[in-house]
Amino acid sequence: MDAVHIFITTFTTTIGALPVLLIRNLSHRWKDSLLAFTAGIMVAASTYGLIPSALKLSSMSVLAAGILLGTFTLMLLEIVVPHHDLQHSKNNRHVNIHLFLIAMALHNLPEGISVGMSYASHYSDLGPVVAFAIGLQNLPEGFLIALFLFMQSVRGVKMVILVSATAMAEFLAGMAGLYFGESFTSLVPYGLAFSAGAMLFVVYKELIPESHGDGNERTSTFSFILGFLIMTVLTVNLR
Template identity: 60%
Template sequence: MGVEMISMLVASLCTVLGALPVLLITNLSHKGRDVLLAYTAGVMVAASTYGLIPSALKLSNVPVLITGILVGTVVLMLLEILLPHQDLEHEVGKVSRSSILLFIIAMSLHNVPEGLSVGISFASEYRDLESIVAFVIGLQNMPEGFLVALFLLLQKVHRLKMMVLVCVTACVELLAALVGVWFGQFFSDVIPYGLAFSAGAMLFIVYKELIPESHGDGNERVATLSFIFGFISMIFLTDIMG
């Protein structure tokens, strides 16, 4: 197994790694839920602003960055409008199987441009880019995996089934990464758009879903501190490992 395959596999499996802590949750209080969501939001904002966006700018320019962010935002907004929307807790036990399936489809679609970005980076002429992209995407996959698992747990999905569904979203990203490697030489210019797309999609999720949800039960102060701690943690990890 080559270095490229190992890097793509690790980046994708980070989604599963991020979901593992959810297995330890037995009785999650409103306050604990808000703290976890806010921490996840902080990590995702830092991954976007400190990792994905600088990487996109390094390969392109501001117009490309803005285009990618806007496309990512619009796509997630359309998915949010078209797919049945469920709050993370307000509808516990009332979510249909079709709604859960649509949620998984939405998160899987979100993983496609991320996987393509990783794969294309290995096939591109920018040899110093591949490790950066794989690291940033892998690191931000962990809070995404946590978010998916937390949603499923709060909807009373069996833990084994929850992990299987998380693995499905990870596999989608891995397949997209393989496609990126196979056809990367033809689509190397897509990398900055994919990075910016992922940043826009994550920022939409944070502002539209995570922050409002973490402030819904009167825990605004502790949630805000958790958000900042998550933001700092992601910057610290990116700095020492980058």
């Protein structure tokens, strides 16, 4: 039964993606603004969610090691993973869709482990509470991933499948946390810091440059700050 609860929690990400199916067309200004908004969300999730949590569970040296490992891993993946080309009105730029999805999937791993470990703990009420909090967070996360894919011309069933793939990473991590329990305790802070490094790399290397691709720097900057503030409020209040 715990496995069913973990499945429902993780795949709220897919539910969050469904409203994007109703969107038809977006202007370049809106695309750049929403891309910057997504970047703000990811930065806030890293700085006010992943990084403080890693520090609480470990030390500064573990945090630094995890962030650097996440950064270098994504840097290597960027060289290996093919890019998805975009045609912009002023210049030809690109966003590595695969890199973005990998970063989001990595971000889901420590979340899944925390849900699984909470159900495996000796506290019977802990699992449902953690699962509810993570599931609530997954709804807007799924929407943002789907919105990003929509802006890169990935639509329909393919978009939903890709969003679900990032959720699958969280589900598998949740099952591992459930069955191996305390064996993963020492790895969680590394995973949190690793995810933060991966997300920050994608934000600075891919999302921010692309959001400035059509001369919408001021609008994109405001959207970035707005996304950052909204995610900061949500992160603080959901703790």
